Amino acid sequence: MTNSDSRLTKKDRPTPIDQEILIPDEEVLISVTDPKGIITEVNDVFCEVAGYSTEELVGASHNVIRHPDMPKVMFKIVWEHIKDRENVMALVKNLAKDGRYYWILTDFVTKVNASRQVVNYTAYRRPICKDVQNAIIPLYKALNAIEDVAGMETSEKFLNEYLENKGMTYDEMIEDIIVKHCKKAAVLGFGNNTEDDMKTMSPEKKQSLFNKLFGIK
Numbered sequence: 001m002t003n004s005d006s007r008l009t010k011k012d013r014p015t016p017i018d019q020e021i022l023i024p025d026e027e028v029l030i031s032v033t034d035p036k037g038i039i040t041e042v043n044d045v046f047c048e049v050a051g052y053s054t055e056e057l058v059g060a061s062h063n064v065i066r067h068p069d070m071p072k073v074m075f076k077i078v079w080e081h082i083k084d085r086e087n088v089m090a091l092v093k094n095l096a097k098d099g100r101y102y103w104i105l106t107d108f109v110t111k112v113n114a115s116r117q118v119v120n121y122t123a124y125r126r127p128i129c130k131d132v133q134n135a136i137i138p139l140y141k142a143l144n145a146i147e148d149v150a151g152m153e154t155s156e157k158f159l160n161e162y163l164e165n166k167g168m169t170y171d172e173m174i175e176d177i178i179v180k181h182c183k184k185a186a187v188l189g190f191g192n193n194t195e196d197d198m199k200t201m202s203p204e205k206k207q208s209l210f211n212k213l214f215g216i217k
């Protein structure tokens with residue numbers, strides 16, 4: 001029997017503590033949702049890191065693991081992409097049940113049926129190194145500060161202007177941060193003059209690079 005009253009909601013979120021959960025490089029934290037964003041499946045490592053059981057997570061929304069340091073506008077961008085059936089990556093700080101945090105690069109993948117209706121969404125989360133975290137934190141801090149005083153419309157405007165000044169789309173910014181700050185990228189011969197490289201690189205080559213960086217099979 002489903003007891004909707006016992007379902008975890010954002011009211012159940014713990015008070016954050018300033019302690020990081022370090023995730024081994026090879027781990028992938030996976031969850032699947034229905035088209036409304038309700039969790040339908042999770043893998044063991046996601047439960048282990050998040051600190052919740054499968055039973056607690058299935059039926060809940062991911063906002064139970066949303067960290068207050070994550071700007072609202074970042075999830076708006078994610079939802080806009082996936083509702084349009086476009087895959088998207090996001091650098092995410094999540095909140096574990098004990099209040100600790102963990103940083104991951106999340107690949108959001110939309111599965112559609114033959115009539116292009118959304119069947120489900122899957123999130124593949126991989127740990128990111130400190131340099132990648134440090135590259136995004138100042139932007140998230142600025143967006144959060146704006147949201148606190150002026151709301152999400154204003155933070156969205158700020159983000160759009162920020163991207164315009166950089167001459168990049170949101171997707172290009174994320175790729176740029178990863179390739180410039182991920183240690184493995186330098187080993188693969190990336191990291192210098194990356195802006196040009198990423199802009200001119202074919203989608204297939206980009207996919208292959210990210211596969212190499214994050215061990216996607």
Ligand SMILES: Cc1cc2nc3c(=O)[nH]c(=O)nc-3n(C[C@H](O)[C@H](O)[C@H](O)COP(=O)(O)O)c2cc1C
Nearest residue numbers: 031032033037062063065066067075094121122123
């Ligand atoms: C497949 C999928 C995975 C998601 N994973 C996360 C996640 O790891 N952390 C998170 O905070 N939000 C995640 N979200 C976004 C949440 O649905 C939600 O938009 C976000 O937590 C903000 O919630 P709020 O606006 O209710 O505060 C995910 C959404 C989908 C569809």
